[in-house]
Amino acid sequence: MDLPDGLKIDSLYARHIVYAKQILQHYKGLQPFHLFLKSYFASHKKHGSRDRKLIRKLCYDFFRLGHGVSKPITQEVKLKLGIYVCESETKARAQRLENVSDIFCAARIFSAAKYLSEEIDIDAFSKSFLLQPAFYLRIRPRRHDEVIAKLKAAGLAYQFSGENCLALENGTSIEKVLDINKEVVVQDQQSQEIGNFFKKYRSPQNEKPAVWDCCAGSGGKSILMADMLDDMELTVSDVRKSILKNLQERFREANIQNYQSKRLDLSIASSQNLPSKFDTIIADVPCTGSGTWGRTPESLIFFEDESLKKYVTKQRQIVLNAASNLKQNGVLFYITCSVFRQENEEICEYFAEIDGIDLLESAYLKGYSSRADTLYIAVFRKA
Secondary structure, eight states: OOSOTTOOOOGGGTTHHHHHHHHHHHOOSSSOHHHHHHHHHHHOTTOOHHHHHHHHHHHHHHHHTTTOBOSOOOHHHHHHHHHHHHTSOHHHHHHHHHHTTTTBOGGGSOTTGGGBOTTSOHHHHHHHTTSOOOEEEEEOTTOHHHHHHHHHHHTOOOEESSSSEEEEOTTOOOTTTSOBTTTEEEOOHHHHHHHHHHHHTOOSSOSSOEEEETTOTTSHHHHHHHTTOSOOEEEEEESOHHHHHHHHHHHHHHTOOSEEEEEOOTTTSOOTTSSSOEEEEEEEOOOOOGGGTTTSTTHHHHOOHHHHHHHHHHHHHHHHHHHTTEEEEEEEEEEESOOBGGGTHHHHHHHHTSTTEEEEEEEEEOOTTTTOOOEEEEEEEEO
16 A cells, blocks of 8 residues: 555655664664664665665654554555654645545554643644754853854844744754853753743752752753852752763853752652752753654654553652752742643642642643643642
């Protein structure tokens, strides 16, 4: 079975389909696809930059179809279908989806709908996977005019998605134009929205609040907090030594100097070695990342239900251990990049039952209508 008569893809993809098929046949989902692809290209030097771009596009558009194919088709036809649907102009996409409706249903792209929060529009969320997410930057304080001038001088197209939030096309190279971390931070639109919650629940009782980013990762939320506060006593921790090393380099570039860094696994141990209790705790916990699968669409195919249970167990333990270091009237921000109820609402229901912990607010930060991630945040206060 091939694409219906009259539905053709650009001939420039024709010879690259052979390579894309070979790559997909060997990929088993055991590592992020971008790393697998990088390894493939490293060992196949014959592919030039244009070839790599087209092969990459074929593979990712293949994954973007998720489980939407409703009839048996060959891998080659699915590759063609991915390009036909995903690489169309926005105005034409609805018609193209109609043209292939006998073999493809966009509403079925996201296979884990049974875990989806009722807050998420399944139809809009599923269709969002057909588009590659935008590339978002956050302009750091007092850098606005400088950044815009540099972008204009370089002729780079951008759109404002907030006062200091810029949206660029994915793949835009800015390394030679802007100082990353010094002038701008690479940060998704909805991650930037977390800052509104940081502002709303800023600690009023301490001019120099003690802040702990307990699952700090590369430190994006810490930099966001630092850009909002005149001063703070910052502690960052993560279970991964390599990540903390990257964080330290990023902090150096961002000119964040006064902080403590600790390697902690809060899923199995308490935080007894921390120097004090905290006014604010940021718990951006490990999760399925289902709100960011637009960036890793291979997850639509390779997600396993069992992994959700493991994350939920880990999230409960992390929050319990972290909260033991919260001061009276202190605030804990629970954050995931998940759209699953088990990782969000159910965790909050569990945590809110603990004596002395009050749930102040929770919300989904929905990015699926703006080519951005979808996040969840809940704010707790210790009575």
